[in-house]
Amino acid sequence: MKTILVIGNGMVGYKFCEKFIAQERKSEFNVIVFGEEPRVAYDRVHLSEYFENEDEEKLMLAPRSWYEENNITIYTNERVTDIHKVNKTITTLSEKTFSYDYLVLATGSTPFVPPIKGVDKKGVFVYRTIEDLEETMAFAKKIKGGKAAVLGGGLLGLEAAKAVKDMGLEPHVVEFAPRLMPRQLDDDGSAALESKMKELGITVHLNKATQQILGNGSIEGMEFLENEKLDVEMLIISAGIRPRDELAKTCNLEMGIRGGIVVDNTMRTSDPSIFAIGEVALYNQMIYGLVAPGYEMAQVAVDQILGNETKMSASIDMSTKLKLIGVDVASFGNPFATEEEAHAIVFENKLEGLYKRINVSKDGKTLLGGILVGDAGDYNMLLQLYQNKMALPENPEDLILGARGGEGTAMGNVMDLPDEAVVCSCESVTKGAICCSVIDDGNESVKSVAKVTKATTGCGGCKPMVADLVTESLKSLGKTIKVRICEHFDYSRQELYDIVKLREIKDYDELLDTVGNGNGCEVCKPATAAIFASVYNETANKQETIQDSNDRYLANIQRNGTYSVVPRVAGGEITPKQLMAMGRIAQKYDLYTKITGGQRIDMFGAKLHELPLIWEELIAEGFETGQAYGKSLRTVKSCVGSTWCRYGMDESVSFAIEIENRYKGIRSPHKMKGGVSGCIRECAEARCKDFGFIAVEGGWNVYVCGNGGANPKHAELFAEKVDKETAVKYVDRFLMYYIKTAPPLIRTAAWLEKLEGGITYLKNVVINDSLGIAEELDKEMQNYADTYKCEWKEAVETPEIRSRYTHFINSDETDSNIEYVDLRGQKMPKAWA
Amino acid sequence: MTFADLGTYQATKPEDVKIWFKACEVSRFPKNGGACIKYKDKQIAVFNFTRIGKWYACQNLCPHKMEMVLSRGMIGEEGGNPKIACPLHKNTFSLETGENLNGNLEAIATYPVKIEDNFVYVGFSE
Numbered sequence: 001m002k003t004i005l006v007i008g009n010g011m012v013g014y015k016f017c018e019k020f021i022a023q024e025r026k027s028e029f030n031v032i033v034f035g036e037e038p039r040v041a042y043d044r045v046h047l048s049e050y051f052e053n054e055d056e057e058k059l060m061l062a063p064r065s066w067y068e069e070n071n072i073t074i075y076t077n078e079r080v081t082d083i084h085k086v087n088k089t090i091t092t093l094s095e096k097t098f099s100y101d102y103l104v105l106a107t108g109s110t111p112f113v114p115p116i117k118g119v120d121k122k123g124v125f126v127y128r129t130i131e132d133l134e135e136t137m138a139f140a141k142k143i144k145g146g147k148a149a150v151l152g153g154g155l156l157g158l159e160a161a162k163a164v165k166d167m168g169l170e171p172h173v174v175e176f177a178p179r180l181m182p183r184q185l186d187d188d189g190s191a192a193l194e195s196k197m198k199e200l201g202i203t204v205h206l207n208k209a210t211q212q213i214l215g216n217g218s219i220e221g222m223e224f225l226e227n228e229k230l231d232v233e234m235l236i237i238s239a240g241i242r243p244r245d246e247l248a249k250t251c252n253l254e255m256g257i258r259g260g261i262v263v264d265n266t267m268r269t270s271d272p273s274i275f276a277i278g279e280v281a282l283y284n285q286m287i288y289g290l291v292a293p294g295y296e297m298a299q300v301a302v303d304q305i306l307g308n309e310t311k312m313s314a315s316i317d318m319s320t321k322l323k324l325i326g327v328d329v330a331s332f333g334n335p336f337a338t339e340e341e342a343h344a345i346v347f348e349n350k351l352e353g354l355y356k357r358i359n360v361s362k363d364g365k366t367l368l369g370g371i372l373v374g375d376a377g378d379y380n381m382l383l384q385l386y387q388n389k390m391a392l393p394e395n396p397e398d399l400i401l402g403a404r405g406g407e408g409t410a411m412g413n414v415m416d417l418p419d420e421a422v423v424c425s426c427e428s429v430t431k432g433a434i435c436c437s438v439i440d441d442g443n444e445s446v447k448s449v450a451k452v453t454k455a456t457t458g459c460g461g462c463k464p465m466v467a468d469l470v471t472e473s474l475k476s477l478g479k480t481i482k483v484r485i486c487e488h489f490d491y492s493r494q495e496l497y498d499i500v501k502l503r504e505i506k507d508y509d510e511l512l513d514t515v516g517n518g519n520g521c522e523v524c525k526p527a528t529a530a531i532f533a534s535v536y537n538e539t540a541n542k543q544e545t546i547q548d549s550n551d552r553y554l555a556n557i558q559r560n561g562t563y564s565v566v567p568r569v570a571g572g573e574i575t576p577k578q579l580m581a582m583g584r585i586a587q588k589y590d591l592y593t594k595i596t597g598g599q600r601i602d603m604f605g606a607k608l609h610e611l612p613l614i615w616e617e618l619i620a621e622g623f624e625t626g627q628a629y630g631k632s633l634r635t636v637k638s639c640v641g642s643t644w645c646r647y648g649m650d651e652s653v654s655f656a657i658e659i660e661n662r663y664k665g666i667r668s669p670h671k672m673k674g675g676v677s678g679c680i681r682e683c684a685e686a687r688c689k690d691f692g693f694i695a696v697e698g699g700w701n702v703y704v705c706g707n708g709g710a711n712p713k714h715a716e717l718f719a720e721k722v723d724k725e726t727a728v729k730y731v732d733r734f735l736m737y738y739i740k741t742a743p744p745l746i747r748t749a750a751w752l753e754k755l756e757g758g759i760t761y762l763k764n765v766v767i768n769d770s771l772g773i774a775e776e777l778d779k780e781m782q783n784y785a786d787t788y789k790c791e792w793k794e795a796v797e798t799p800e801i802r803s804r805y806t807h808f809i810n811s812d813e814t815d816s817n818i819e820y821v822d823l824r825g826q827k828m829p830k831a832w833a
Numbered sequence: 834m835t836f837a838d839l840g841t842y843q844a845t846k847p848e849d850v851k852i853w854f855k856a857c858e859v860s861r862f863p864k865n866g867g868a869c870i871k872y873k874d875k876q877i878a879v880f881n882f883t884r885i886g887k888w889y890a891c892q893n894l895c896p897h898k899m900e901m902v903l904s905r906g907m908i909g910e911e912g913g914n915p916k917i918a919c920p921l922h923k924n925t926f927s928l929e930t931g932e933n934l935n936g937n938l939e940a941i942a943t944y945p946v947k948i949e950d951n952f953v954y955v956g957f958s959e
Contacts, residue, residue: 057938063937509884512884518913519884519885519909519910520909521909521910521911521916521918522907522909522925525907526907544863545863545864545866545907552905557902557905557921559898559900561900561921608905804863808870808876809862809869810856810857810861810870815876815901817876817900817901
């Protein structure tokens with residue numbers, strides 16, 4: 001039995017293990033891994049997600065038990081200090097000695113901290129490990145609201161700036177070069193990105209050479225050339241990486257002048273028993289700071305150890321696509337090709353912050369590289385055209401402008417790619433392998449293809465293309481592509497909707513018995529609950545155990561398992577008497593109160609058994625439920641309009657109240673919001689709502705399909721200067737059509753994006769009645785409006801429903817688990833230790 | 834609640850049951866849903882799989898964010914095996930083995946359930 005020691009348990013070190021255990025001959029080797037960090041390997045590429053959820057498990061590449069199950073011994077918190085290549089042993093900081101037959105150095109890199117005066121002050125951090133993040137977050141909490149800088153405008157620096165913003169600080173990016181992402185973008189691309197950053201509240205400082213870090217003990221600012229200063233209370237350094245090559249010095253391995261352990265194309269160092277892979281390896285006189293080449297190196301090392309002849313590719317592709325703070329940025333091939341080498345075709349739309357550049361060879365036949373900022377939707381296809389040197393369309397500009405005037409896209413079909421085209425570069429999976437796993441092995445979903453081929457399991461950037469390949473392969477087999485809701489129903493939501501309606505199916509059990517398989521799950525239950533609600537306008541009380549958890553208890557479950565209560569305040573209008581009633585009730589039940597973003601009052605911290613008591617009192621004061629928990633209409637926000645405002649063109653408050661009352665309680669594929677603005681100053685922000693009205697000279701402008709949230713999108717103008725009745729009629733039909741056809745959990749903007757023919761088609765259906773269904777839609781919406789019931793009124797008045805609200809069913813005790821702490825004179829849930 | 838409190842809940846196999854705790858009448862449980870019962874200092878989620886005539890029980894504590902909420906989740910099945918989805922973040926757990934089905938969370942403790950004379954009993958080893 002031979003021994004392989006792997007030093008380093010980062011992404012590449014882990015990948016080496018994963019690739020190794022996939023080999024048949026693995027049992028001939030004993031694998032021991034050493035990691036310096038306290039935890040096992042995690043996904044550093046997605047490190048900034050840790051800021052959002054602080055969930056380190058989500059970042060883990062495999063649980064600790066995985067190593068054990070695969071007979072890999074792992075030592076974490078263990079630093080290797082010396083290599084003795086003559087007797088083939090290593091020693092660790094705790095003075096343990098291990099011998100090896102093969103040694104794999106996957107020690108990665110450390111963040112480069114430039115030798116700036118004062119860089120050791122408190123409040124200066126790097127951005128590399130979970131520990132770094134935790135320290136940074138703890139510090140950020142103390143200076144909440146303050147200014148923080150990120151030194152370095154590269155990929156990681158911009159990610160760090162997003163994190164800084166998420167931590168509630170004012171972010172500033174300081175870059176030495178004259179542009180952002182200097183290795184990937186040209187000046188114009190950088191300018192487009194800079195304007196996007198500005199929109200997001202991130203200030204960019206270019207051409208700044210930092211002279212010193214100011215402050216007495218803790219950082220107070222940065223000083224640049226010419227005595228220019230920037231006051232900041234925190235600094236994250238993201239100025240590149242340095243290979244962790246110190247072990248090479250302990251045993252005289254050949255190293256590069258500026259560091260890095262020299263390897264050949266078999267990943268061997270100057271000692272044939274020692275391999276170096278990932279960011280510590282100097283290959284072709286370059287350090288590659290990307291995951292994909294690191295993974296390829298891991299594969300080469302595995303194969304070489306097992307006596308196979310796999311070699312590292314001669315040239316390494318540095319193409320990258322990222323979504324930075326929700327902004328697409330991509331760069332591939334040679335993004336900077338000069339005029340002697342190529343024609344650059346550039347498309348720029350400053351208004352929307354779009355910049356696209358492609359470099360086409362002088363003969364117009366091949367793509368040499370390019371840059372995409374603001375919209376990188378075509379990146380995968382462009383990358384394939386470039387990597388496979390595929391023939392370009394007659395007018396190469398179509399690639400970034402889209403085919404104008406004709407049908408179809410200039411990109412061609414994914415199936416036109418050669419079989420050897422690498423679709424997933426992290427795992428080196430080709431188009432041929434993906435199609436083969438569908439066509440020959442019968443994997444019919446992206447999930448099962450991913451399981452077999454590992455495509456999409458790295459950075460995930462190739463997912464859309466893999467999905468297209470799966471769909472196209474299935475089509476080539478003559479199979480219809482079916483969107484199944486889950487394993488229990490072979491139908492899409494639309495089909496289930498029609499089945500329920502046409503067969504007059506009344507409840508979930510009947511639906512399962514008639515057209516389903518098995519006993520259901522948390523995916524199909526809420527989806528069908530929404531269908532029953534849409535078809536029969538029944539409240540969530542009727543089939544309570546198929547409702548999404550919030551609907552089941554008619555309240556939003558919050559961080560500590562308590563609930564928030566939100567009565568409807570239509571149009572944001574509330575009387576002083578009602579305000580006082582709410583205040584009194586909130587005080588009585590010791591609830592935390594907050595004005596919501598949608599003109600309502602949120603009351604937090606209600607225990608399960610208190611919900612009916614609270615609602616009983618609210619109802620007595622004339623309130624009704626605001627469906628804040630449901631996939632249904634939340635609010636119709638309004639400005640004050642001509643009621644009080646000196647600019648108001650029309651009465652936005654009355655209109656908003658009327659509309660909110662019209663659509664309240666209707667359940668839909670996702671939550672819906674509306675807005676009514678009394679003039680084009682748009683104080684109600686109606687254009688970021690699912691539907692919106694804006695008063696203009698001569699009537700109302702109607703907007704549809706705007707969304708806030710994670711993927712914000714402005715609403716589109718649907719009709720101009722129509723009267724109120726027409727405006728309502730259009731929105732009636734629009735909403736009804738959306739409710740009947742959208743897949744579960746798809747908001748209006750995403751639904752419209754997928755709707756063939758887009759807004760023009762929607763206008764045809766709603767305004768011109770091209771499908772002949774307008775009358776039916778009108779009638780159905782009117783029926784909803786006429787049969788509205790307050791779910792909470794029903795719940796508190798029905799003893800059987802009311803009895804559901806108890807924490808224990810065999811005891812009157814309440815949950816002793818819930819603890820609170822003080823927050824500005826109110827309470828908040830205590831974080832669990 | 835802290836990670837240490839997870840230790841309060843130890844999976845119990847049918848053969849290790851020493852006490853059958855008489856929890857509640859069958860009728861107090863929703864059909865195809867769950868409810869929470871208290872046994873000594875423990876909170877136990879009990880689920881009534883009416884469609885298949887089976888009952889399951891597990892700790893009420895979700896090991897993800899340490900909240901006492903599993904009984905309020907939605908029950909379902911995956912490949913024929915019964916599971917519970919936590920109402921907070923939709924982590925799903927097998928009710929046979931306690932295993933976290935869509936992630937790498939710690940397994941939850943499960944307990945045997947029997948029905949006698951219209952009463953639900955949960956089995957404990959202590």
